[in-house]
Structure formats: structure tokens, C-alpha cells
Amino acid sequence: MSSTERRILGRWGKYTVRRFCRNHAAMIEQRTFDVKSPRGPQERYTGISIFKGHQIVACMGVRPLWGGVGEGWVLTSPMVNECPKLFTSITLRGLEWLHRNQGYHRIGAHVSVNFTAAISWAKALGFEIEGYAPGYGPGGEDFIHFGRVWK
Numbered sequence: 368m369s370s371t372e373r374r375i376l377g378r379w380g381k382y383t384v385r386r387f388c389r390n391h392a393a394m395i396e397q398r399t400f401d402v403k404s405p406r407g408p409q410e411r412y413t414g415i416s417i418f419k420g421h422q423i424v425a426c427m428g429v430r431p432l433w434g435g436v437g438e439g440w441v442l443t444s445p446m447v448n449e450c451p452k453l454f455t456s457i458t459l460r461g462l463e464w465l466h467r468n469q470g471y472h473r474i475g476a477h478v479s480v481n482f483t484a485a486i487s488w489a490k491a492l493g494f495e496i497e498g499y500a501p502g503y504g505p506g507g508e509d510f511i512h513f514g515r516v517w518k
Contacts, residue, residue: 382450383418384457413437413469415461417454419446425454429465429474437465439476441485458492466517473517477503477510489513 414428424446429437447454465471476494478485494513503510 380453381419382424382453385416385418386414413465414440415457417447417450417457419449422446424450427458427461429471435470435472437471437474439474455488455491462492462515471517474515476513476515478513479504480509480511486511 413431414426416426417424423444425441425443427439427441429439431437441458443454462474465474474494475497476489477500478489480486480499490513492515494515496511497514498512500510500512502508
């Protein structure tokens with residue numbers, strides 16, 4: 368485990384950060400979540416989950432697309448509103464870990480045009496708007512495509 372990874376995983380006051388496991392997403396959404404990448408069942412999403420006691424606050428990570436490029440994802444419970452600064456701090460450290468230790472030079476993300484808090488959060492994390500994706504959402508909602516590139 369790298370020193371950066373040690374600074375992400377573990378205790379954060381009354382919160383605990385663990386490696387992502389597929390049942391963590393199901394705990395938030397109450398549904399099955401397939402965490403297999405399109406490259407095969409051996410490749411899993413890289414991610415972390417934040418807990419408060421036995422309750423999950425959020426899980427997030429990146430799905431690899433090809434060498435050094437991935438698509439970020441986040442699932443949150445309403446409890447994330449109790450710890451926005453902590454959530455952002457953990458996410459920033461996680462992004463830096465992905466860049467430095469996993470070789471990601473680019474991470475993209477799609478955010479609903481109606482989710483203004485997530486749009487602001489993506490910008491605070493260093494993501495820049497790269498385009499508009501009409502009809503991208505599961506219900507045909509419009510999304511904004513963000514990207515963060517390390518040079």
C-alpha cells in the first residue's frame with residue numbers, strides 16, 4: 368500500500384474509508400450493481416467507499432477505458448450532506464492517487480444538467496466542461512461531459 372493510499376483508507380474522525388466492494392453500491396441504491404469492466408470479469412472498478420458506522424455515505428471510483436483513461440462515477444446517500452468538506456477532501460486525494468499510483472492521465476465524468484450541486488462539485492475537483500451530451504441519461508436526460516487531465 369502506497370503512502371497516498373494509506374492517507375485515503377482508514378479512519379477520518381467518525382467516518383471510515385474502505386476499498387469499494389459491489390455490495391456497497393447496492394446498499395445505497397438497493398439494487399444490483401455490476402462492477403465488471405467491459406474488458407472482462409477480472410478487471411474491476413477501482414474505488415473507495417465512505418462509511419459512518421455501518422451506514423454507507425458514498426462510494427466512488429473510476430472505470431478503466433484504456434491506458435491511462437477512465438470514467439469517474441459516484442453514488443451518494445443523503446448522509447453525504449453531513450460531510451461535504453470531508454467528501455471533497457477524500458475525493459481529491461483519491462484522484463491524485465489514481466494519477467500518481469494507477470497511471471491515469473485523464474478521467475472523464477458525466478453530470479446531469481439538472482444536478483447543479485454536482486456540477487459545482489466537479490468544477491471544485493478540477494474537472495472542466497468539455498461538452499454537452501443531449502439524451503445521455505437513462506431517462507433521456509441531458510448531461511454535461513467533464514474531463515480532468517494531468518499533464
